[in-house]
Amino acid sequence: MGFGLAALTKISSSQFIDKMGLRKPFEKAVTTSVKHGFRAAGAASRGFTPTKKLDKPARLAPAQDTGLFDLEPTEEQQMIVETVRDFAAEQLRPAAHDADAKLETPDGLLSRAAELGIGAFGIPEELGGFGTERSVTTNVLVAEALAHGDMGLAVAVLAPSAVSTALAQWGDADQQATYLPEFAGENVPAAALAIAEQQALFDPFKPATTAKRTPKGYQLDGVKALVPRASAAELFLVSANLEGRGPALFIVESSTSGVSVESDPAMGLRGASTGKLHLNKVNVGAGALLGGGNGEVFAEVVRLSRLGWCALAAGTGKAVLDYVIPYVNERVAFGEPISHRQGVAFMVSDIAIELEGIRLLTLKAAARAEQGKPYAREVALARKLATDKGMWIGSAGVQLLGGHGFTKEHPVERWYRDLRAVGVMEGAVLA
């Protein structure tokens, strides 16, 4: 959206349209195009160049396996979560309503998130980050805490780290040296992991977007849907079907010829200014392929992305629970608080019970992932629960507020819309 508006300013300042008497119709067209999708070139990307030479890629070590069942986060994780929770309460929640209405991430929010270093603990120390070992659990806890503020804005904040985490984990030495130091710096580039496509029964392992081999690299064609902050993004990690090899991920800079973006407003996640990414004969070099096109790398990206959505569901689910408890205690009907009725009270119990289930399954998968254990099953189960029960929690939240829940006076209707994204979305975030 940011760049879309910048491009509009350029066109509208041109004397050409004034001369031609096109000012009025053009202004009208702008209003409509912002609402319904205006196609513009991708954002101008900074010149990504390697700042130093790496002999080999920097990798984060797997987390240790203590062999003990434990629900207690480490002291470091507790400190991080506390900080992020405050950030979400002070910066995300108050901005959420307007961001949703305006389809944009507020100015300054992302730089404040970057100052906090959200994302930097997934980048190895050698490349300027704080990371020493895999931190899937920390990522989950951070996503959950952010989504307690607002899911759409959480997605906007987390979008760049989806790309940087993937590069840290699977990028080769050149890819890491070229891109990662920028993500560890103060001016974190907007970036997006683009996997979803607009298609019923979409299977991320069978993208319609194609990658053809060319003498110098690959040529990409296709359209990606619901890409967070697509028009501002300088870098995309895009899934495409690599002829003969199946799904793979490609690094695409936004200023590459053939890249264009279009706003793609949806039911929810509106604070993340979602857009469509069009790839029309986009030529990238041989070095753009992530993880050598390894199928297992692709599967891990899909799984960790789904896990990120589970964490967001847990955070937004908790927001619903924390909101309805005081409401049903204060709302009086038939002479007493409505929480004195089992029909109301049991819904609150069920929100808490199902929410705890979502949370525990998400954490279980996260711990397995960072320890290097198989976790496909655990992600699938967490996602199923987060999809079904997360949506139920969103619906129960509105129901408990009755007609008031249906209005924008309360955030529950937004949470209802946001929670529907879980189970629909692929990509965008990464745990």
Added chain:
Amino acid sequence: MINLEVPAKAKPLINQAYQAASEVFRPISRKYDRAEHAYPKELDTFAALVDGLNESGEGGAGASGVRRDENGNGGGNVNGANLRTVLGTIEMCWGDVALLLSMPRQGLGNAAIASVANDEQLERFKGTWSAMAITEPEFGSDSAAVSTTAELDGDEYVLNGEKIFVTAGERADSVVVWATLDKSVGRAAIKSFVVEKSRPGITVERLEHKLGIKASDTAVIRLDNCRVPKENLLGSPEIDTKKGFAGVMETFDNTRPLVAAMAVGLARAALEETARILSEAGIDVDYDKPANSQHAAAATYLQLEADYEAAHMLTLAAAWMADNRKPNSVEASMSKAKAGRSVVDITLKCVELCGTLGYSEDSLLEKWSRDSKILDIFEGTQQIQQLIVARRLLGKSSSELK
């Protein structure tokens, strides 16, 4: 350091319990489902092995393992007796819930003794097989409505009343009976007493015929001027209206995760069997492929397995909290609520997925669907668990949120 895997050091115990479940319980599972009220004599030798496990401090499978260890370990993360007992129970109930409930010396009364007995009582009642008697003909969930009376007469209490739904009531050596010292005082006057079956005045009136868990006997017990030494009262004999019910209710924080564990084990049995049957029919679940792009049976299976896993993790979490001496009333009730309703849903859906193959007595799936229902009822129904969770979350008393 967050980690939700079964602790490495519990693996030998789990393996032993699994072997026992598959080699002792499963082969006689159908036999005692058909022969309701017949004593499963095969369990006697096996029970001795479980005693050995519990005495070695390993905990294991059965209700007597739930005592909260008073010895600290220096403040670190504890994976102790509660977690081990839950893990063992899951394996055993993968074998057969009713047979676990029939295990000598592993009754719910044993859990009550383990939870609230003092050291002298613990020693004196060592080796007893103890059933639990709370419910009466006139009340079920409302356990404050106890009408069985206990009157102090010299050094003895004299008990009078009728108890129903006493699991293992006929086979056990003793029964932990809930009785009131003074009906006018309400909850605070309710105490539990260990009543040995050998005492005059305690009789088994009859056994119930049930929907499921038929291998487990469910007795009606009459107490007619039955006298027990006053040292058989568990906990404090004082009527403390402030602390009220807390003493006897403490047991539930420890036994609810156990019943949840039974549900988890049974649910896993049904899911494994269904996966096998579906696989023979050419349907395998793919964890990476979107559920809606798979066969409807596979998508349903994924949903059931997700509920199972949630119940499983809630149960381990509640037991872990007990091990680490964190208050867990809410978590215990959450685990029981989720596991109770999920196991009913899962077992019934598994029968549906497997069709007549699942519905026929040729398969254990139909038996498991009958056994499962009690797990959403005893040790507090679904609705009671929801009340407990809601009251705590909403900060409501039992007179406000009824």
